[in-house]
Amino acid sequence: MIRNYIKTAWRNLIKNKFYSIINIVGLTAGLAIGILILFWVQDEFSFDGFHKDAKNIYRLELWGGTGASRQIWQATVYPIGVLAKQQLPEVEDVVRIGYNGDFASYRYHDKIFANDRVAYADPSFFSVFSFPIISGNANKPFNDDNSVVITKSTAQKYFGNDNPIGKVIIADNKQNFTVSGVVADFPENSSMQYDMIMPMSFNIKHMLAQKIDLSDNFDEYDCFTYLKLKPGTSLKALSAKLFNIHIKHHSADTDVAYLLLPLTKMHLYNADLTDRGITTVRVFLIVAILILIIACINYVNLSTARSMLRSKEISMRKIIGAAKSQLFMQFIVETALLFLLSAVFALVLIHFLMPVFNQLSGKQLIFDITDYHVWMVIVLTISGTLLASSIYPAILLSSFEPLKALKGKISSNIGDVMFRKILVVTQFVFSIMLIVGTIVITSQLSYIRSRQLGYDKSHTFSFPMRDMGNHYDAVRAELLKQPGVLDVTRSNQNIIQMNGISGETDWDGKAPGQTFIVHLMTIDKDFLSFFKMKMAAGKGFTGAVNDTSHLILNEAAVNQIGLKDPIGKRFQAWHIKGTIIGVMKDFHFASMREKISPAVFYYYPSYLGNMYIRTTGRDAPKAIQAAQTLFKQYNGEFPFSYTFLDEKFNDLYKGEQQEGTLFNYFATIAIGISCLGLLGLAAYTAQVRTREIGIRKVLGAGVSNVTIMLSYDFVKLVLIAIIIATPIAWYAMSKWLQDFAYRINIEWWMFLVAGLLAIVIAFITISFQAIKAAIANPIKSLRSE
Amino acid sequence: MLSLQHISKFYQVGGTRNFVINDISLEVEAGEFISIMGPSGSGKSTLLNIIGMLDEPSSGYHYFAGETVHQLKDKQRSALYKKYIGFVFQAYHLIDELTVYENIETPLIYQDFKSTERKAMVADMLDRFQIVGKKDLFPAQLSGGQQQLVGIARALIAGPKLLLADEPTGNLNSKQGEEIMQLFKKLNKEDGVTIIQVTHSEKNAEYGSRIINLLDGRIESSKQL
Ligand SMILES: Nc1ncnc2c1ncn2[C@@H]1O[C@H](COP(=O)(O)OP(=O)(O)O)[C@@H](O)[C@H]1O
Numbered sequence A: 001m002i003r004n005y006i007k008t009a010w011r012n013l014i015k016n017k018f019y020s021i022i023n024i025v026g027l028t029a030g031l032a033i034g035i036l037i038l039f040w041v042q043d044e045f046s047f048d049g050f051h052k053d054a055k056n057i058y059r060l061e062l063w064g065g066t067g068a069s070r071q072i073w074q075a076t077v078y079p080i081g082v083l084a085k086q087q088l089p090e091v092e093d094v095v096r097i098g099y100n101g102d103f104a105s106y107r108y109h110d111k112i113f114a115n116d117r118v119a120y121a122d123p124s125f126f127s128v129f130s131f132p133i134i135s136g137n138a139n140k141p142f143n144d145d146n147s148v149v150i151t152k153s154t155a156q157k158y159f160g161n162d163n164p165i166g167k168v169i170i171a172d173n174k175q176n177f178t179v180s181g182v183v184a185d186f187p188e189n190s191s192m193q194y195d196m197i198m199p200m201s202f203n204i205k206h207m208l209a210q211k212i213d214l215s216d217n218f219d220e221y222d223c224f225t226y227l228k229l230k231p232g233t234s235l236k237a238l239s240a241k242l243f244n245i246h247i248k249h250h251s252a253d254t255d256v257a258y259l260l261l262p263l264t265k266m267h268l269y270n271a272d273l274t275d276r277g278i279t280t281v282r283v284f285l286i287v288a289i290l291i292l293i294i295a296c297i298n299y300v301n302l303s304t305a306r307s308m309l310r311s312k313e314i315s316m317r318k319i320i321g322a323a324k325s326q327l328f329m330q331f332i333v334e335t336a337l338l339f340l341l342s343a344v345f346a347l348v349l350i351h352f353l354m355p356v357f358n359q360l361s362g363k364q365l366i367f368d369i370t371d372y373h374v375w376m377v378i379v380l381t382i383s384g385t386l387l388a389s390s391i392y393p394a395i396l397l398s399s400f401e402p403l404k405a406l407k408g409k410i411s412s413n414i415g416d417v418m419f420r421k422i423l424v425v426t427q428f429v430f431s432i433m434l435i436v437g438t439i440v441i442t443s444q445l446s447y448i449r450s451r452q453l454g455y456d457k458s459h460t461f462s463f464p465m466r467d468m469g470n471h472y473d474a475v476r477a478e479l480l481k482q483p484g485v486l487d488v489t490r491s492n493q494n495i496i497q498m499n500g501i502s503g504e505t506d507w508d509g510k511a512p513g514q515t516f517i518v519h520l521m522t523i524d525k526d527f528l529s530f531f532k533m534k535m536a537a538g539k540g541f542t543g544a545v546n547d548t549s550h551l552i553l554n555e556a557a558v559n560q561i562g563l564k565d566p567i568g569k570r571f572q573a574w575h576i577k578g579t580i581i582g583v584m585k586d587f588h589f590a591s592m593r594e595k596i597s598p599a600v601f602y603y604y605p606s607y608l609g610n611m612y613i614r615t616t617g618r619d620a621p622k623a624i625q626a627a628q629t630l631f632k633q634y635n636g637e638f639p640f641s642y643t644f645l646d647e648k649f650n651d652l653y654k655g656e657q658q659e660g661t662l663f664n665y666f667a668t669i670a671i672g673i674s675c676l677g678l679l680g681l682a683a684y685t686a687q688v689r690t691r692e693i694g695i696r697k698v699l700g701a702g703v704s705n706v707t708i709m710l711s712y713d714f715v716k717l718v719l720i721a722i723i724i725a726t727p728i729a730w731y732a733m734s735k736w737l738q739d740f741a742y743r744i745n746i747e748w749w750m751f752l753v754a755g756l757l758a759i760v761i762a763f764i765t766i767s768f769q770a771i772k773a774a775i776a777n778p779i780k781s782l783r784s785e
Numbered sequence B: 001m002l003s004l005q006h007i008s009k010f011y012q013v014g015g016t017r018n019f020v021i022n023d024i025s026l027e028v029e030a031g032e033f034i035s036i037m038g039p040s041g042s043g044k045s046t047l048l049n050i051i052g053m054l055d056e057p058s059s060g061y062h063y064f065a066g067e068t069v070h071q072l073k074d075k076q077r078s079a080l081y082k083k084y085i086g087f088v089f090q091a092y093h094l095i096d097e098l099t100v101y102e103n104i105e106t107p108l109i110y111q112d113f114k115s116t117e118r119k120a121m122v123a124d125m126l127d128r129f130q131i132v133g134k135k136d137l138f139p140a141q142l143s144g145g146q147q148q149l150v151g152i153a154r155a156l157i158a159g160p161k162l163l164l165a166d167e168p169t170g171n172l173n174s175k176q177g178e179e180i181m182q183l184f185k186k187l188n189k190e191d192g193v194t195i196i197q198v199t200h201s202e203k204n205a206e207y208g209s210r211i212i213n214l215l216d217g218r219i220e221s222s223k224q225l
């Protein structure tokens, strides 16, 4: 029986080549893109889920600060996790991870690498998390404070194929670390990505030498704390207990509130479960579903439309004894065959598209057909779409009344025509929404690019000077003599994205209990003129000795604390104290998603480790070469690496950029698939109306009359789609824009452009068929009746 | 074999009922060969379709092979139909996508015959109708007479007790028509298949054992030959 179904299905496929090709192309494109996006979505959801105890591990974070500066701090103080484990039975284990910025270079024999993926961690790192140890002991990963565990590829990098255990890596030419273990490379879908892990105990000893006792320090918030909890622990109660412990040691911090973020959520959520990527994932999930629906609609529309042409066959089958269920099965098999073919093509297409998709999305997905997750996505998608596409046509076809069908009375089935129109409108609503999305994202991105940053970042590159910094004045003078070097200045960090913040602030007129977080940056005296920044009041640094006790605030800082006549007032942040000598006009030192934050600038020449060189577009290579030569002169073998501010600035919006590009493609594909369906429907309409067209032409209708007659119906549907899509797209894109502190307005022309685009594309698609029908010889078509 | 009692069929046109079959009663014995005649629009096809359970009467009683058809559910009716009835059409109504062989085989598939059984039965039928050489051709490649032969073969393949034929020779020339009539006669005589045919031709009607004349949905006359 089933063989017979397949045989019939295959013949139908071959016989109606035009429709089969339209269906297969549409389905293949839809399935391939849909599945690719779903791979991406699945990858996002899979982050950090590979740890055996993932369900019981949480990252400890906290609310800190008051008023406008209250925010979530991902890093905690050092002792809280340890105390929690000692005092609370529900805390089974704790892992503290600290960023290791103590060393700039690592050497083994003649191999030197700069490395910023180095962490300090408690030994429990290897027992709480499931990063497999390849050699060494997971329960005792470090032999002593000077041990290090490295990843497999790091071992490869330093030691080639030699056994890494026992080898000594020298940090900054002064500190030895002996390799005590090798861990597998961190999976791509791990939020934690390190190359080397050193014992936290080293860090504690190291800091103790600088008179900072981390084991009893409640001021430094710079280690990540992960807690492994007993199953069923109440997070709310635990957070209260943690607060009590904290308060007992540091009674001033009444505004602290601990949060426990599940390990598996930390990739997509903030600790208060607000968005940290989940929205994008949801948007992509929706886009995948939309594209799949569009592809399914094509199939449903074409097969129901064509069912009229098949009514005779179906009726005869009924009359010679086919039961409804048997016909139903026949159509399901027919659909399944088509889907199977498309699925095979789609898999091939995915195989070829994967590298491109990875490049566009910045992921490293692998199309690994031995991975059951891959099959889960594929099988679910295909069976879901198959189900959605097969049921309705199968019901419709198998429920024909044979006598009516034989007499040709079925073609006037109004409800069914309506149904198809609704589906076409749905397709175009989706397509137009995607086009509007593309336009809005692109406009917002170009707005961000063109918005005045408040400083000039053009043709400027920057790099850490290291030992060259000790000879700054001579180096600067030397550089300025070089062709292509226009100006040189320095600060302690990159201006594009300032990192240093402090909540230890004080100033004249501070209200009791008021807390205030500021960004801190130390700059050279010529920093403002280098970047063409403007002062709102007062003056900048001059390089005089007493400038070290002077501060410059930005307007945002002054406004936020409501400081009147700031010049001459006393201000303190962290250990930097002094009088305010100037107020700087605001400039952007973070993503436009955020409002400009308060910032304080101070003058500490010994901290100024980061050099900026402004060059010209043409002479940039010369300037870089000059900088590199000088750098080598003072830093020897240490690798020289620089970034242009423009590049770093672009990096800030890499996510949005990728989103925009992907959206562009998705919209194109969606409208492409929709048009394929339209092409099929137009061809069908032309076929059904051949006789009518013939008669009209005999009566004197021209090609243009007939073309317009045939196109009008479809273009009308696209118009309806525009009307429906406009408010939905407007709402969705306003939501998307809300994440930006600085954003464009959604303008009416965006919808106009999207709508016109859809209409023009739809019209071109249809008129192709319409013209073909219109220029056909009417005598021929009439004779064939 | 079957009995119609006070069968009527009407279509509602505007406010009035348009009777296509008007209070017809008819008894058919097993082994009969009935020809139904009458002007176009007199209700012949409708009557045949009601007998064949493709159409339902608006009122009346319908008995077939001991079953009370008007009380049966759709499923039971179609089971009854599958078991006893074969249909032949004026326009042949073969399935264009299937070969001659497959057209004949299809009813067996729907009745869940095993593949080996099907092969034997279809081969037998092809043989009997002398169309073995045409078995892999598609309907479009056959003449009208050949197509109707296939149509009859298909109607007979599952061994029906009652063959219903609606103007089976209507699209054929007189020589082809005569061949079909000879075939019907043989089926009726030798295989004992009960036949009811609709025809416009006096000559073809006389192959039957009884001729019924319809006019405006009523039996105008009935004569035993
Ligand atoms: N669905 C229908 N609605 C209304 N009238 C119908 C319908 N089907 C058939 N008729 C009418 O019933 C009458 C009998 O039709 P039919 O049985 O086909 O006649 P015959 O086969 O004798 O030519 C015709 O006048 C036809 O117009």
Ligand SMILES: [Mg+2]
Binding pocket: B044, B045, B046
């Ligand atoms: Mg008729």
